[in-house]
Amino acid sequence: MIDTEAWVLYERSGHIQSALDSDEFRLEKFSFPGPESDELLVEPLFGSWEGNMTHSLQRRPIDICSQRRERRVVIGNGSVLRVLRAGSDVRGIHEGDVGILYGGHVQDEFGYTVLVQGYDAPGTVGVLAKRTKVAARNFLPLPPASNYRLEQWAAFSVRYLTAWSNYRVAIGAYRLQVDAHEDPAPYVLGWGGGSTLAALDLARRAGCRTAMVTGSSERLAELARLGIVGIDRRRFSDIEFDEARYGRDPDYRAAYRQSERAFLDIVGDWTHGRNAAIVFDYIGAPVFRASVKALARQGVLATAGWLMGMQMTVNRAIECIGRHVHVHSHYIRHGDSPAAMDYAAREGWMPQVSEIYSWEEIGRLARDATAGRLRSYFPVYGVNPI
Known part of the structure; x- marks a missing residue:
């Protein structure tokens, strides 16, 4: 098992709708099974607060704990990741490599997303955690010529x-x-x-x-x-x-x-x-x-x-x-992602990140998001030191 610290969403108790109206979203210890041979153990460096995270806390349009039939869930799927360990069957990805997460944990036969890591895909651990695991195929290395900040790539990722x-x-x-x-x-x-x-x-x-x-x-x-x-x-x-x-x-x-x-x-x-x-x-x-x-x-x-x-x-x-x-449409086809990333690095099609919440401030970020108080189009939070 891998032990980490994470912001954890609990199943709903009683008739309370939003997890922020109770103690059902909180920072605590979290454990998950170690990565399989085709997976990576990674640490998020920066995360992007996405709409599906707000939906998860509001439990609309779905209650993801109920949907996944899990008592505790770690949400989040927009992130820049650093590889800590690669599974034995993984080729071309090494410890220390940095990339973004492709969130489509379950894809159809053409590579389009069906279920999303850190949202509605059962058994997945999102990026609101100091450590998580991802399928090696869903780790997208940053373009080698990128001159953009990691927090920009986090906001770019979804x-x-x-x-x-x-x-x-x-x-x-x-x-x-x-x-x-x-x-x-x-x-x-x-x-x-x-x-x-x-x-x-x-x-x-x-x-x-x-x-x-x-x-x-x-x-x-x-x-x-x-x-x-x-x-x-x-x-x-x-x-x-x-x-x-x-x-x-x-x-x-x-x-x-x-x-x-x-x-x-x-x-x-x-x-x-x-x-x-x-x-x-x-x-x-x-x-x-x-x-x-x-x-x-x-x-x-x-x-x-x-x-x-x-x-x-x-x-x-x-x-x-x-x-x-x-x-x-819904997200992007897996195979189209590298072309979008290369275009962004080459042409400067990138988000401007103006505010970064700290790891400890994620509770405040969640409240700002659900209350519609976010000032930026691209709210980003830090997870681990660069």
Whole structure:
């Protein structure tokens, strides 16, 4: 057995929803079986706080302890790792090597993620631990020419790999209907968090005209520095759609319609009446209706997340007439990851990390994340000394 220190999530007791409303998420000793012959014993150096970690603590959309049928779980799957020991069947990876974790613990026959380490894959130990083990195939060495900080690679490991895959499918779907000579610089709109920002930055680098919705002055300034148009969500503050409330509450319905009209007017002004060729909507149900209405004909609605709601109502006739394509993806194919990492190292497509929480501050980080108080698109925490 391997003994370590970890932030441990316990199964839910009673009717308490969030683990942070009790003592069900805490720092303590944790033990796990040693690595198999095709696995690595590793120590995380930096971790990235991901949306699925917040979901785990809130126990929405699933309770992962219940899903995994485990009393105690260590979460976390965005990280830079250092190898401590390689299994006897491992080739080409040695003690001291540094890389990022590919989180797809269970993959389908084509290399796409089914279950995620440190989330819904049973028996896995996430990176909120001083030591953990990973499948050797899921250790992705950093590009040899990388001049970027390890904390940047930690933030890159989930959000940027997810964005790479989602963007490539979305732009590919658009180009099946509209050729580059017909629309050489598509309008691409997004709202969400770090994955949305990464996808928009990738689109901008490919020559697209990009804009992102945010309600934060700090983030509007960050978007301006990146050359992405910032759309201030405070100008349409009642944009979150609740279908049931819309049907029964006339005051809410009027406020929503006013906000939706304001949002669509801003998008129309930005696109000169064309609307967006691609909308990255990583939020979900509350803005789905507005996202669809902001699409141009032949437009693509793309998502790889469901931050606030998973169920949406679609008018199939309108979507068919508009020839809208809906793209749903989940992380990245294992074999596509090295190309994304090489591009990032070569072109500078990397996150800017502005704040790093210490190992002891992870409880505060968890509370900031669940309360929506994070100031950065890329919250990072330290685990072990470099």
